[in-house]
Amino acid sequence: MTSYKELGFVNTREMFKKAIKGKYAVPAxxxxxxxxxxxxxxxxxxTQSPVILQVSSGARKYANQILLKFMGQGAVEMMKDLAKxxxxxxxxxxxxxxxxxxxxLCKSCVDSGFSSVMIDGSHHSFEKNIELTKQVxxxxxxxxxxxxxxxxxxxxxxxxxxxxxxxxTHPEQVVEFVKKTGVDSLAISIGTSHGxxxxxxxxxxxxxxxxxxxxxxxxxxxxxxxxxxxxxxxxLHGASSVPHEAVKMINQSGGALKDSVGIPEEQLRKATKSxxxxxxxxxxxRLWMTAAIRKAFKDNPSEFDPRKYLGPAREAxxxxxxxxxxxxxxxxxxx
Ligand code: G3H
Ligand code: 13P
Ligand code: ZN
Numbered sequence: 001m002t003s004y005k006e007l008g009f010v011n012t013r014e015m016f017k018k019a020i021k022g023k024y025a026v027p028a029x030x031x032x033x034x035x036x037x038x039x040x041x042x043x044x045x046x047t048q049s050p051v052i053l054q055v056s057s058g059a060r061k062y063a064n065q066i067l068l069k070f071m072g073q074g075a076v077e078m079m080k081d082l083a084k085x086x087x088x089x090x091x092x093x094x095x096x097x098x099x100x101x102x103x104x105l106c107k108s109c110v111d112s113g114f115s116s117v118m119i120d121g122s123h124h125s126f127e128k129n130i131e132l133t134k135q136v137x138x139x140x141x142x143x144x145x146x147x148x149x150x151x152x153x154x155x156x157x158x159x160x161x162x163x164x165x166x167x168x169t170h171p172e173q174v175v176e177f178v179k180k181t182g183v184d185s186l187a188i189s190i191g192t193s194h195g196x197x198x199x200x201x202x203x204x205x206x207x208x209x210x211x212x213x214x215x216x217x218x219x220x221x222x223x224x225x226x227x228x229x230x231x232x233x234x235x236l237h238g239a240s241s242v243p244h245e246a247v248k249m250i251n252q253s254g255g256a257l258k259d260s261v262g263i264p265e266e267q268l269r270k271a272t273k274s275x276x277x278x279x280x281x282x283x284x285x286r287l288w289m290t291a292a293i294r295k296a297f298k299d300n301p302s303e304f305d306p307r308k309y310l311g312p313a314r315e316a317x318x319x320x321x322x323x324x325x326x327x328x329x330x331x332x333x334x335x
Pocket of ligand 2: 030098099193194195196236237238239240241280281282283284
């Protein structure tokens with residue numbers, strides 16, 4: 001059994017308190033490999049942003065759960081060294097399980113050094129969701145690990161679960177859910193969805209610049225939720241913006257992605273001014289990484305040293321994470 005405190009992580013309690021007060025959101029970035037992790041840490045140290053490193057169960061299967069834990073621990077040490085070298089402050093890092101689907105998985109993460117876990121019971125009935133979430137909270141809290149629950153269903157793929165349609169969070173359920181489970185934060189469904197295909201162009205309007213703008217997130221539902229549980233930490237999943245330039249670069253370099261529209265950054269900025277204090281971003285990183293690798297292969301077809309195409313991918317990720325922290329989530333300078 002390893003406590004996250006020995007590894008240098010923090011839980012999300014203080015992070016969220018500060019974020020709600022300061023009207024910004026802590027970035028939650030998924031990682032599966034070294035280049036993603038390096039880019040996240042460098043970007044967050046350089047922008048002096050707290051960060052939540054997210055591991056999905058898919059990531060655990062892909063990269064090996066033991067290796068991921070030590071990668072997380074290595075990231076903390078790398079962060080300390082970088083901060084010292086650059087004369088900057090050390091940043092707070094949480095290691096978080098993304099979309100845990102069982103008590104056993106959450107327990108295993110708590111026992112192996114995670115400082116925060118999500119139990120996603122959103123596909124169960126309300127009663128079963130409460131029961132499962134409460135069970136995880138009781139175990140996690142006994143080790144001072146924070147827990148994120150979810151109410152409402154996002155469309156898209158969450159690990160092995162595919163939801164065709166979203167169900168918005170019912171504000172009238174949040175008080176009972178939060179009270180009965182004891183969760184520390186709540187993921188809600190207000191119109192975001194997972195993956196790179198969020199909105200088709202035909203579902204959007206074109207603005208004066210010719211950019212597709214999707215229907216606005218349901219800020220009315222968010223407002224109602226905030227009225228029911230004032231100051232309670234809210235989490236936004238499925239918050240990638242699907243940058244057109246990345247999709248274009250992929251398609252110009254031999255890729256074949258369909259046109260798609262993500263969550264406009266303007267709407268995310270607006271959300272961070274509320275009790276939304278954690279914003280999950282994975283797909284945008286996947287898109288930029290793919291774009292940079294495809295471009296490197298196209299520009300240098302004879303190259304076969306992985307550092308020559310993974311290096312540019314890491315650079316592209318670094319720029320993207322810095323941009324999110326500085327210009328979208330407002331977490332830069334809040335370390
Ligand atoms: O919400 C899902 C995250 O983007 C993680 O995706 O399960 O394919 O690792 P994954
Ligand atoms: P995106 O697919 O929009 O990046 O969402 C990621 C996410 O919610 C991870 O939990
Ligand atoms: Zn998610």
